[in-house]
Amino acid sequence: MSTLLIRGGRLLDPASGVDRVADVLVADGRIEAIGVGLGEAGVERVVDARGKLVAPGFIDIHVHLRTPGQEYKEDLRTGTAAAVRGGFVGVACMPNTSPVIDNAVTVTYVNTVAAQQGLCKVWPTGAITKGSKGAELAEIGEMKAAGIVAITDDGMPVENGETMRQAMIYAKQFNLMIMDHCEDKHLAGGGAMHFGKVSSLLGIKGMPAAAEEVHVARNILLSLETGAHVHIQHVSSRRSVELIRWGKAMGANVTVEATPHHFTLTDEIVMEMEYSTNTKMNPPVREAADRQAILDGLRDGTIDCIATDHAPHHVDEKEVEYQAAKFGITGLETAVGLVIDRLVKPGVITLEQMVRLMSTRPAELIGVQAPALVQGAAADITVIDLDRTWTVRAEEMASRSRNTPFIGWELTGAPYATVVGGVLRMEEMKVIG
Amino acid sequence: MAGLKRKDILGLREMSTEEIDLILDTADALKDIATRPIKKLPTLRGKAFVTLFYENSTRTAKSFELAGKYLSADAINISISSSSVQKGETLKDTARNLEAMGIDAVVMRHPMGGAPHFLAKHLRASVINAGDGMHEHPTQGLLDMLTIRQRKGGFKGLKVAIIGDIFHSRVARSNVFGLAKYGAEVWVAGPSTLLPAGFEELGVKVTTRVEEALEGADVVNVLRLQLERQEKALFPTVAEYSKFWGVGPERLKLAKPDHVLMHPGPMNRGVEISTSAADGEQSVILEQVTNGVAVRMALLYLLLGGGDAA
Amino acid sequence: MREPKAMLMDANQMNRALSRIAHEIIEKNKGTEGVALVGIRRRGIPLAERLAAKLKEFEGKEVPVGTLDITLYRDDLTELSAVPQVHRSEVKFKLPGTVVILVDDVLYTGRTVRAALDALLDIGRPASIQLAVLIDRGHRELPIRADYVGKNVPTSHREVVEVHVSEIDGDDSVAVYDL
Numbered sequence: 001m002s003t004l005l006i007r008g009g010r011l012l013d014p015a016s017g018v019d020r021v022a023d024v025l026v027a028d029g030r031i032e033a034i035g036v037g038l039g040e041a042g043v044e045r046v047v048d049a050r051g052k053l054v055a056p057g058f059i060d061i062h063v064h065l066r067t068p069g070q071e072y073k074e075d076l077r078t079g080t081a082a083a084v085r086g087g088f089v090g091v092a093c094m095p096n097t098s099p100v101i102d103n104a105v106t107v108t109y110v111n112t113v114a115a116q117q118g119l120c121k122v123w124p125t126g127a128i129t130k131g132s133k134g135a136e137l138a139e140i141g142e143m144k145a146a147g148i149v150a151i152t153d154d155g156m157p158v159e160n161g162e163t164m165r166q167a168m169i170y171a172k173q174f175n176l177m178i179m180d181h182c183e184d185k186h187l188a189g190g191g192a193m194h195f196g197k198v199s200s201l202l203g204i205k206g207m208p209a210a211a212e213e214v215h216v217a218r219n220i221l222l223s224l225e226t227g228a229h230v231h232i233q234h235v236s237s238r239r240s241v242e243l244i245r246w247g248k249a250m251g252a253n254v255t256v257e258a259t260p261h262h263f264t265l266t267d268e269i270v271m272e273m274e275y276s277t278n279t280k281m282n283p284p285v286r287e288a289a290d291r292q293a294i295l296d297g298l299r300d301g302t303i304d305c306i307a308t309d310h311a312p313h314h315v316d317e318k319e320v321e322y323q324a325a326k327f328g329i330t331g332l333e334t335a336v337g338l339v340i341d342r343l344v345k346p347g348v349i350t351l352e353q354m355v356r357l358m359s360t361r362p363a364e365l366i367g368v369q370a371p372a373l374v375q376g377a378a379a380d381i382t383v384i385d386l387d388r389t390w391t392v393r394a395e396e397m398a399s400r401s402r403n404t405p406f407i408g409w410e411l412t413g414a415p416y417a418t419v420v421g422g423v424l425r426m427e428e429m430k431v432i433g
Numbered sequence: 434m435a436g437l438k439r440k441d442i443l444g445l446r447e448m449s450t451e452e453i454d455l456i457l458d459t460a461d462a463l464k465d466i467a468t469r470p471i472k473k474l475p476t477l478r479g480k481a482f483v484t485l486f487y488e489n490s491t492r493t494a495k496s497f498e499l500a501g502k503y504l505s506a507d508a509i510n511i512s513i514s515s516s517s518v519q520k521g522e523t524l525k526d527t528a529r530n531l532e533a534m535g536i537d538a539v540v541m542r543h544p545m546g547g548a549p550h551f552l553a554k555h556l557r558a559s560v561i562n563a564g565d566g567m568h569e570h571p572t573q574g575l576l577d578m579l580t581i582r583q584r585k586g587g588f589k590g591l592k593v594a595i596i597g598d599i600f601h602s603r604v605a606r607s608n609v610f611g612l613a614k615y616g617a618e619v620w621v622a623g624p625s626t627l628l629p630a631g632f633e634e635l636g637v638k639v640t641t642r643v644e645e646a647l648e649g650a651d652v653v654n655v656l657r658l659q660l661e662r663q664e665k666a667l668f669p670t671v672a673e674y675s676k677f678w679g680v681g682p683e684r685l686k687l688a689k690p691d692h693v694l695m696h697p698g699p700m701n702r703g704v705e706i707s708t709s710a711a712d713g714e715q716s717v718i719l720e721q722v723t724n725g726v727a728v729r730m731a732l733l734y735l736l737l738g739g740g741d742a743a
Numbered sequence: 744m745r746e747p748k749a750m751l752m753d754a755n756q757m758n759r760a761l762s763r764i765a766h767e768i769i770e771k772n773k774g775t776e777g778v779a780l781v782g783i784r785r786r787g788i789p790l791a792e793r794l795a796a797k798l799k800e801f802e803g804k805e806v807p808v809g810t811l812d813i814t815l816y817r818d819d820l821t822e823l824s825a826v827p828q829v830h831r832s833e834v835k836f837k838l839p840g841t842v843v844i845l846v847d848d849v850l851y852t853g854r855t856v857r858a859a860l861d862a863l864l865d866i867g868r869p870a871s872i873q874l875a876v877l878i879d880r881g882h883r884e885l886p887i888r889a890d891y892v893g894k895n896v897p898t899s900h901r902e903v904v905e906v907h908v909s910e911i912d913g914d915d916s917v918a919v920y921d922l
Contacts, residue, residue, distance in 0.1 A: 195630075196630055196631070197630050197631030197634065198631070199630075200600075200629040200630045200631040200632070201446070201606075201631055202546055202547065202568060203546035203547075203565065203566050203567035203568025203569065203603060203606060204546045204547065204566070204567070204568070205546075205566075205567070274547075274550055275546075275547030275550045275551060316523075319525060320523060320524065320525070320551070321524060321543065321545040321547065321548040321551055322545060322546065322547040322548070322551070323544075323545035323546070323547075323548075323566070324545065436824075436825030436826045436827075455828070458828070458829075459828070459829050461831065462812065462829040462830050462831045463815075463829065465831070465832075469865075469866060470867070471864075471865040471866070473865060474815045474816070474865070475815070475816060475861065476815040476816070476820065504815075731829075734815070734826060734829065735826055738820050738826035739820060739821065739823050739824060739825055739826040
């Protein structure tokens with residue numbers, strides 16, 4: 001195994017009480033030493049981190065790697081390449097594949113291929129119900145044994161309240177959180193964007209915020225009753241954030257994630273980008289007040305972590321009429337830029353909060369060892385250039401798909417280097433390996 | 434030298450009053466063609482366009498077809514049922530194939546808002562929106578405005594009442610977007626389940642009481658009620674709709690005595706509009722149809738009449 | 744303001760030319776019975792109206808005047824980058840049995856008159872069509888000739904003949920300019 005020296009960066013790991021400028025020596029997949037002026041003898045590679053931030057590795061717990069069955073959009077190789085390019089050392093992948101990951105065999109398949117091809121850690125999640133059809137429970141226990149870190153029917157909500165309640169009770173015994181895509185399909189009514197003034201002017205069928213909120217409320221109440229851990233995925237509305245704040249105050253075992261597009265964009269983007277389907281995702285981006293509520297939730301700690309909901313789609317699935325296009329945008333390669341440009345620089349969150357939102361807390365939620373900048377810890381490290389201004393370019397992206405509205409955006413703040421298990425997987429936004 | 438500085442006609446929302454004036458003036462100049470013995474002008478000889486309709490419509494498609502033929506353009510009609518949309522060729526491919534055959538313009542009606550915008554980005558040919566879902570129906574908006582202008586001289590300060598299922602109506606949107614630019618006082622009225630969000634910000638008055646909208650109105654535009662909406666819990670029965678929001682002679686007494694009564698057609702006689710009103714003295718419904726051909730001729734002339742220098 | 748190369752007519756000369764044309768119309772058609780004037784937009788229209796006034800003055804009878812917009816009949820539309828503005832044509836009198844005299848300011852290649860013939864014939868079928876122009880500058884590209892000419896002026900292709908009428912331009916004059 002190679003040795004690596006990360007020279008002169010500012011180390012920031014609040015959970016371990018680390019905030020200092022120092023060098024990090026990595027060997028045999030572990031942090032061998034942290035100190036000032038460490039020697040370069042025997043070091044195979046030096047990463048110049050002077051003036052940069054060295055953080056515990058970032059983890060994204062909501063990523064679609066499209067394996068098995070949809071590799072034409074993304075596979076474990078391209079998806080993990082996008083992840084490390086974006087500064088992530090690990091991702092939790094969603095089970096809405098073809099077939100759905102609802103049994104141990106498919107989980108094992110994903111683990112096997114990830115071990116062969118993955119450039120970062122891949123933690124699979126399993127479906128709540130068979131085929132995510134929302135009826136019978138999937139083999140949650142078997143899947144846990146095969147290595148899932150959570151269960152979710154993501155892409156679909158669990159429509160039936162009783163099924164959700166039973167699933168929560170069942171999952172609790174395996175210490176698994178249920179990640180829920182909150183959407184009442186009847187209320188959503190086949191809409192393609194947020195229901196509001198913009199959808200009215202554009203003549204596009206809209207999905208009211210209430211379609212998400214009623215399920216958020218339901219899940220919080222069921223969590224209060226069962227004590228089970230429910231995690232609200234990609235929160236999009238201000239009332240959802242308020243409900244979660246209330247739920248937590250009531251002692252519910254509920255957590256929540258927010259995506260970069262939900263704290264950056266509003267529904268006006270559909271009009272600004274003239275019906276570009278790269279503005280179409282579910283839940284949709286909503287009004288300015290909803291975006292503000294998410295920013296406030298990130299600031300006051302109501303929102304536990306940031307997750308991208310990276311959803312690659314083939315150009316044939318997006319280059320169609322708005323109503324017909326598939327929902328979803330990519331996110332792994334623009335997340336860090338948006339977090340720094342839209343949250344850190346404007347003072348919405350501190351750097352300490354950023355580390356918690358992107359590394360410590362996601363790891364805790366999926367029950368894996370949180371990356372740490374201490375001697376002896378696994379060397380999963382994210383180095384960030386807080387001041388670099390760069391332009392998002394499609395041709396530089398590592399993902400197989402390019403469905404993102406951020407192409408052409410100029411962002412300040414970029415991932416600089418990603419170290420996974422002691423191996424340098426990315427430097428200056430170029431993937432290695 | 435006049436001329437539209439745009440390749441496509443996608444909606445009134447983004448057009449300026451100068452552009453709209455040009456179109457209406459041109460339509461006025463062309464209007465007589467349809468009523469004189471020789472209904473032919475050589476102007477667009479050698480130009481070809483296709484009407485690509487993903488939704489059923491006889492009148493709009495035929496109106497465009499005739500408009501083109503009066504100008505000596507060649508028109509072909511393609512009608513695609515909505516089920517083929519899912520199974521068959523993509524919109525992009527369909528249109529590109531037509532362009533490869535030498536078509537100069539595509540007139541499209543599509544059930545999804547934004548579809549013509551999508552198409553316009555992928556074609557060099559001109560795209561005319563003949564109705565995209567709930568979004569806009571610009572040629573209807575223009576012919577409605579032409580009719581109003583002919584009867585009332587202008588738009589500023591006119592009270593225009595649009596009655597019906599505003600929420601789902603592309604005709605309402607195009608009218609609202611167009612009229613608001615000229616300082617007309619626009620009212621929309623209908624059941625609360627069929628009223629849209631966001632119109633107040635355009636300066637439009639929104640009410641569930643049709644009487645309030647009709648009071649002193651110079652123009653009354655009655656929209657067609659789509660009876661399938663009954664199934665989606667949007668209104669209970671046509672009888673109840675008609676009782677509360679139907680437009681008939683009694684209600685029209687609230688409007689100005691010289692009001693004009695409009696309807697985009699086809700009418701559900703006895704539902705949203707009574708037969709006597711539809712056939713009455715104030716009705717300009719047939720003038721709308723004539724103006725429709727004129728407006729479409731104007732657009733075809735303005736978009737296709739020149740060279741390829743655009 | 745660019746300078747004219749030469750003045751061809753002043754207001755008095757224009758007026759005398761129009762009077763003479765009016766007398767020639769009366770002579771050729773043995774009066775003004777069944778005669779109508781149609782001015783070709785743009786400057787043909789005020790010229791037609793003046794001719795009608797003179798015909799009324801000389802013969803004591805009203806002569807109907809129509810207007811013709813030939814934009815839609817031009818043969819050069821596809822060579823233009825922006826399409827010209829279209830205006831209405833108005834011919835309110837009946838054409839069958841009528842001698843229509845087309846009126847225009849300058850006769851040059853003949854293409855405008857060709858378009859005017861097509862436009863007029865699509866409106867109806869007059870008994871016959873005659874042509875009156877204030878200036879004939881030669882260089883015909885089609886077999887078209889005027890029945891009544893105010894003045895014949897030899898010109899080159901590098902020149903432009905401009906007629907000003909007070910109704911549109913504020914003054915009455917005819918001048919030649921270099922292109």
